[in-house]
Amino acid sequence: MQKKKYLENFGELKKIKENKNIIIAIGGCMMQEEHITDKLKKSYSFVDIIFGTHTLHKVPEDIYKTITKKEKIKDIIDIDGEIYEGLPVKRSNNKQASVTIMYGCNNFCSYCIVPYVRGRERSRKPEDILNEIKELAKEGFKEITLLGQNVNSYNGGNNYKFSNLLKDVEKIEGIEIIRFISPHPKDFTDDVIEVIKQSKKISKLLHVPLQAGSTNVLKAMNRKYTKEQYLNLINRIKKEIPDVVFSTDVIVGFPR
Ligand code: SF4
Incomplete structure (x- = not known):
């Protein structure tokens, strides 16, 4: 359509x-x-x-x-292209900026075209991301949203994970609010929860896509978690961060 x-x-x-x-x-x-x-x-x-x-x-x-x-x-070249740094970005305002930290996706949810058209996951180097955010801070940007199809499987190499990146963005002077979208529930690890808990800048409004409340439907969607695992994650986060607020995505009427 x-x-x-x-x-x-x-x-x-x-x-x-x-x-x-x-x-x-x-x-x-x-x-x-x-x-x-x-x-x-x-x-x-x-x-x-x-x-x-x-x-x-x-x-x-x-x-x-x-x-x-x-x-x-x-x-047009086939999937798994390289990452090109330094391309100009047009931002829609001068306080909030979105910064892509990774491209592609490895998950192959059964309803999604992204892995076929954007290729496998490729993460930007931590220094490129941090330099971009430092420049934004100098220009007066206060709020940063880290973007990725599966943002919390970010892999900066040498065991530098999404939690490391969050910690380093937190240190950048001038940045007051940090958000990220979209995390995958299966990759929402305890170290990320701990960083959010300790952070003064990371938003406590977390977007955690559910997609379906039935384990059978989640299996058909190839989401790689069960209803129980999702609920367990939400409860773990709530226990560590009592003032957390969640938003989510739900697909209604998934054709099996
Ligand atoms: S994790 Fe997101 S981007 Fe990746 S296949 Fe699933 S829905 Fe698509």
Whole structure:
């Protein structure tokens, strides 16, 4: 349904292109799917550039080629791309910033496309993340949200885990609030709970996706935890952090 709507919107782009001399570039997860790009090339030939999730860093080069050589470009590489640092980020405000700490996902929940289009988990180096946050702090940002498809399986190498990263972000002067999304319940380890408990900056509003309250449905979803394990986690967190508040995601009507 969403894909259909997405494709329908391309028709609008054609009108814009006809009225103005512009370059149309389309990118993102869906472009990693071969049948989508085939359809685009066949039915929407006015699109100049198609790029995937691992070639964002090449968009300026693609635009240059389109302008200078009038080429149609499809710039997609398969999953497990490298991490490119230093790409410009447009932030929507100057107090709160989201900082990606890892890409991809290894979990293969049965309803999710992410591992297929974003590849396996790749974590940014701790120093790159911390330097980015220090720069943000200097610019006056106060609130940081650490982002990852499975944020708490962050692996900075040499046994540097998500809890280590949280501790180091806490030390950055100027940052007052730290959040993270989305953790996976199976990776919510005690060291992370302890860091949150000790922290003066990490938000006590924790988002812990449940997805389903039935162990059978969780199994069909390939979530890798049971109802009991999820409840046990929530109780462990509540015991250590009494003022914690939870939010969650629940899929209603999962087709088995
Ligand atoms: S953990 Fe999240 S991103 Fe990864 S497969 Fe499951 S739903 Fe998708």
